[in-house]
Amino acid sequence: MNTVQWTEALWLGFDPMDKIHREFVDLLAAAQNADDTRLPLAWQAVVAHTEDHFGREDEWMRRTHFTSAENHILQHRVVLNLMRDGVGMARAGELDRVREMADELATWFAKHTQSLDAALALHMRRQPATALTRVRPKAASHATAP
Ligand SMILES: [Fe+2]
Ligand SMILES: [Fe+2]
Numbered sequence: 243m244n245t246v247q248w249t250e251a252l253w254l255g256f257d258p259m260d261k262i263h264r265e266f267v268d269l270l271a272a273a274q275n276a277d278d279t280r281l282p283l284a285w286q287a288v289v290a291h292t293e294d295h296f297g298r299e300d301e302w303m304r305r306t307h308f309t310s311a312e313n314h315i316l317q318h319r320v321v322l323n324l325m326r327d328g329v330g331m332a333r334a335g336e337l338d339r340v341r342e343m344a345d346e347l348a349t350w351f352a353k354h355t356q357s358l359d360a361a362l363a364l365h366m367r368r369q370p371a372t373a374l375t376r377v378r379p380k381a382a383s384h385a386t387a388p
Contacts, residue, residue, distance in 0.1 A: 243341075246270045246348035252355050254363035258374060262295050263355060270351070274344050282332035285340055288347075291317045296322055305372050308365055314358045321350065357370060 248267045252261055270292050273284035296318035303311035323342065331339045366373065 243274060244345045244348050245274050246351065252352065254355070256362055256363035258368050259359065259363050259366070262298065263289075263359075266291060266295055269350070270344060270348060274341070274348070278337055279323070281327075281337055281340060285328055285332050285344070288344075289322075289329055292322055292325060298361070302366055302373065303362065306365065306369050308362060310358070310361060314362065317358065318355065321354075323348070 244276075246267050252263060252267070254263075265377055266288075269284070270287045273281060273288050276284040300311075300315050300318060302308070303314060309324075324349070328340050328343045331337075
C-alpha cells in the first residue's frame, strides 16, 4: 500500500495551501488505514475536503488571473469526478476499488503538489492579501433586506 504521508517536500511556503494540504494528507491517510466498516465514510470525508481544497485553489487562480489556470482547473475537475465515482463504489461495497483509488490519489497528490500547486503557491506568495479573501456564496434570493 502506498500510504500518503506529509513530508517537507510537500511544503510550498504558502500557508493557506500548506494548511489545506496537511489536512488532505491526514484525511487520505485515515481512509487508507480505515477498516472496511469505516472506509465509506472516511472516503466521503476525503471527497468533501477535496471539493473545498480544489475549489479554493480554483478561486485563487481565477481571482488573480493565473496564466496556467485552465490546465490546473481541468486536472482538479477530472480527479474530483473520479473521486466522486469512488463514493458510489464504496456504497456498492466495491471497497477494493476504493482502496486502489486511494493509493493512486496518494501518488497523484505528491506529483500535483510538487508541480502545478508549487507554481500556484509561488504566484500566490506575490499577491496582495486581498487575493486570499474568500468570496461568500450569494445570499438566497428570498432573503429580506434589513
Ligand atoms: Fe492542492
Ligand atoms: Fe491543485
